[in-house]
Amino acid sequence: MGASLAKAYPKENARESFTLGRPSMPSVIGRPVRAFVAALMLLAGLILLAACANLGSLFAARASDRSREVALRLALGSSRNRILRQLLTEALLISLAGGSAGLLGSIALLRRLDTWQPFSGVPLHVPVQPDANVYLVALVLALVSGLLFGIVPVRQVFRPIRTRS
Numbered sequence: 001m002g003a004s005l006a007k008a009y010p011k012e013n014a015r016e017s018f019t020l021g022r023p024s025m026p027s028v029i030g031r032p033v034r035a036f037v038a039a040l041m042l043l044a045g046l047i048l049l050a051a052c053a054n055l056g057s058l059f060a061a062r063a064s065d066r067s068r069e070v071a072l073r074l075a076l077g078s079s080r081n082r083i084l085r086q087l088l089t090e091a092l093l094i095s096l097a098g099g100s101a102g103l104l105g106s107i108a109l110l111r112r113l114d115t116w117q118p119f120s121g122v123p124l125h126v127p128v129q130p131d132a133n134v135y136l137v138a139l140v141l142a143l144v145s146g147l148l149f150g151i152v153p154v155r156q157v158f159r160p161i162r163t164r165s
Helices: 003-006 025-075 078-113 130-157
Strands: none
Touching: 003 130, 025 130, 078 130
C-alpha cells in the first residue's frame, strides 16, 4: 500500500513508510482525553473520600448516642466481646449495603457509558466491562471501611462514661 502511494504521489509520499499494527490505547485516545479521564478519576476519589468521612462521622455520632445503651447492657451482664461483635457487625452490614448500592449504580452507569457515543460522526467504541477484580476490590474496600469506621464507635463506647453534673 505504501509503495503504491509512493508511485502514485511521489512528491508527497516518497519518504513515507507505513507499518501495520494494532493501535495501543494511549496513542488512540490522545493526551487531552487521558488528562480528562485522570481528572475524572481524581474527582471520583475525592467524592469517595468525602463519603467515607461522612460515614465515619455518622458512626461516631451514633456511638455517642449509644453510650448509655452500652453502659446499661454492661450493667445487665453483657460481655464486652458481645457488644463489640454487635457494633462491628452493624458497621460491616452498613458498609456492605453501601458498597452493594454503589456497585449496582456503577454497573448501571457503565452500561450507559458503553453505549454512549461522544462524537456522532466517529464510530468510537471503548468497551467498559468490569471484571471480577473490580468486584473483589469493591468488596475488600467495603469490608475495610466497615472495620475501620466500626472501630471508632467501639473506642468511644468503651471509654469510661462521665456523668454530667
